[in-house]
Amino acid sequence: MIDKPPGATSHDVVSRVRRIAGTRKVGHTGTLDPDATGLLPITIGKCTKLAKYLILDDKEYLFGMELGAATDTDDSSGEVIERAPWDGVEVEAMHAALEAFRGEIMQRPPKYSALKIDGRRAYDLARAGVEFEIPERPVRVDELELTEIDLPLAKGRMACGSGTYVRSLVRDLGEALGTRAHTVSIRRTRVGRYMIGESVTLDALESGEVSLDSVLLAPAQMLRALASWTADAHAVSEFSFGRRVFAPGLEAALGDHVAVVDEAGSLVAVAVVEEVGEIIKLKPSRVMI
Secondary structure, three states: OOOEOOOOOOOHHHHHHHHHHHHOEEEEOOOOOOOOEEEEEEEHHHHHHHHOOOOOEEEEEEEEEEOEEEOOOOOOOOOEEEEEOOOOHHHHHHHHHHHHEEEEEEEEEOOOOOOOEEEEEEHHHHHHHOOOOOOOOOEEEEEEEEEEEEOOOEEEEEEEOOOOOOHHHHHHHHHHHOOOOEEEEEEEEEOOOOOOOEEEEEEHHHHHOHHHHOOOOHHHHOOOOOEEEEEOOOHHHHOOOOEEEEOOOOOOOOOOOEEEOOOOOOHHHHHHEOOOOOOOEEEEEEEEO
């Protein structure tokens, strides 16, 4: 769990972890804006193959915003493209306006984003001065609140689904208030069931203040969001040959992924529920032994 510093891309983090870990088998689990800070889960070694089983849909952010100006990047790193008065905005109106941004909403991602448009990154097109539009798409905002308001500045917290942009929400909130707005800070504090309190900085790892081994999650811990089933020695052997196994005592739905561990708690395999009945049948999807 890396606490990404400001100014670094997600790829920059991967490059630095490669040097620390001494392997090129390093991947990240979701892009975080260069100016944003906070939680970026990193996979290393053979565990990069487990990334697709991680449940990372839910995320949480702390953010700062400023009313009165829109920028081309929707954050403070960009050029101001429009200004609008903010002194008529009331605190009560700001809280009330949030209701329209909770739940299932339509949102247009920022032009300076990693989304691909006809095979090219949107931020590359934007930097090249190419005119293009990104269509709105449905996103989910579970929780949204303003925790501190000192106009024209405010701070807030948002819990949301994957693909939701804090920058877009702040931009649209400013327009809803009859002014313009952009973010001045974004910090990701949760990804799935991983919390910022579990993270470590790159500086601490590179300086040797914290050892990489001391902060690595075991494969079974990585998959904490999945249902877990403990296999006996015979079942472990069957999984090692890629065979299907009946899993007494397991409760899961057809198609679910299950983390299979041995009696010592080590990950044996990720399996998918193939049959549901009195006893569930598991089909190995990724064997780790």
